[in-house]
Amino acid sequence: MNYSKPKFKEKYGNFINGKFEAPDDGEYFDNHSPIDNKLLAKYPRSKESDVKKAIEAANNAKDAWGKTSVGERSAMLMKIADVIEANLNEFAQMETADNGKAIRETVNADVPLAVDHFRYFASVIRAEEGSATELNENTVSLIIREPLGVVAQIIPWNFPLLMLAWKVAPALASGNCVVLKPAEQTPASATFLAEKIADILPPGVFNVIHGFGPEAGKPLASSGRVDKVAFTGETTTGQLIMQYASKNLNPVTMELGGKSPNVFFSSIMDHDDDFLDKCIEGAVLFAFNQGEVCTAPSRLLIQEDIYDAFIEKVIARTEAIKMGDPFDMNTMMGAQASNDQHEKILSYIEIGKEEGAKVLTGGAAMKLEGDLSKGFYIQPTILKGHNKMRVFQEEIFGPVLAVCTFKDEAEAIEIANDTLYGLGAGVWTRDAHQLYQVPRAIKAGRVWVNCYHDYPAHAPFGGYKKSGFGRENHLMMLNHYRQTKNMLISYDKKKLGFF
């Protein structure tokens, strides 16, 4: 199949109460593709009044939606999954046009994972049970889960559809209504999804508001009429959203990124086999999604006795990354999502060089031909340095790998944990003891062992330290979107005796 930029309408609306609506003040913003910086479409520049309408719609829908049976909700989520799957190529093309990532990733990862996510939560709610405990012969405790009500969700631009699925599927499955604000760089797939599923969900259950953080995000996050705020993004906005939530005494969950270590022990080079080949790819996964992944393995830690031999293979594999038209199935790495990200990444490469990091490969913007010359491309870059350098400590969110060496297990763990963050980590070894002990010693919510960048719906994902709190994926996610109702029932006819 040949992929290309899909057709967009001139402009789109917010999705409120089951219908598309123009913003109250008639203002729109231009959404450009990072592939060639050309205009894709206009989206609403919503303000507080639009946000309030969406919150109102969700509040009006929440009682009836909260009472639907799990069977009904499950059937609707299954239909949503089917609709995404039936339009897989269209969703993938839209995602590639909007975000800049390579079509081989949207076709094979972003969209199928989103489909699976809806199916997982549609299924798991039907197998769930509450609990009943006889506390003594006359007293029974029933635990019943109830939806929170209205959930505000603010999602990022790196996996627009998949991050939507991660947040929306469990929230709807648990019986909540949603007001979603997609990132302003990537409004396309959420809007396309709303178009496709408008007839599946009752009006007001799923609402999409577009606009800018200070104008639309803030009134959504600070509203006293939402019952929870879920956010993926950076730390300052995370703090701000928690402050707003504290005024409303609302629960929040936060996913705030990381600077994930990817640790390779000597034993990986004991044999030249498939596993070693997998290890090399595992190190090069820093370039997956142009490095715009919260868990990007952006710190590569290699045991010093294999450093020269292993890094040579990693550099060779990195230099084989094919860049070009993101709509070409052979292109491995596409455009960075926006001009400001592009600038930020280049400024990090500069400070890395100034701090004394050695450029092993890449180290500059990538110049492509024709229309692509106006897009935002960066060469996959490897910098050799030490863990105190800023390129080892800050999330660059680009295809920039910082590599250092370690002597032994103790030093590997020390370096891995010398970071403000704790979202992801990778450990690669043939040693059975290291396989268990090293991941346990790393302070991160997800440690991939002899693999990386796998995101199954039924494995919990989330951060330690400044990477946030709360989890996504897995059925435990349902309880981040529910209250616990305890009914304590007495079957005793006798009074207590106090009065």
Next chain:
Amino acid sequence: MEFNRVEITEEAALIVEQLKQQHGEVIFHQSGGCCDGSSPMLLPKEDFYIDDNDILLGEVAGVPFYMSHDQFEYWKHTHLTVALTNGRGASFSLEIPLGKRFIIKSRLLKEEEINFLNK
């Protein structure tokens, strides 16, 4: 000779002035983490809770520039300049609706600067 840890470009300062007219007193807070992290955020002063966990690095365009203490530990050997670029950033930073984004340009502090700033 006086040295500082943080400066601002003329172009960025003009946008700060414009946003001050619109929003009143503002602060910069250096963000970290995912997505639009590692960029400075310009926020209404009353909105953002600052306490002893934050360090005041200096003032630019009449606006205080803060960073959390633990982040500063990794940044303290570098000099920062708030610059401006075109772009559609996310986050709650006030310049976003203008289609502009503040970014940080960094360089290493020179020895005489370190001696002055740490004295």
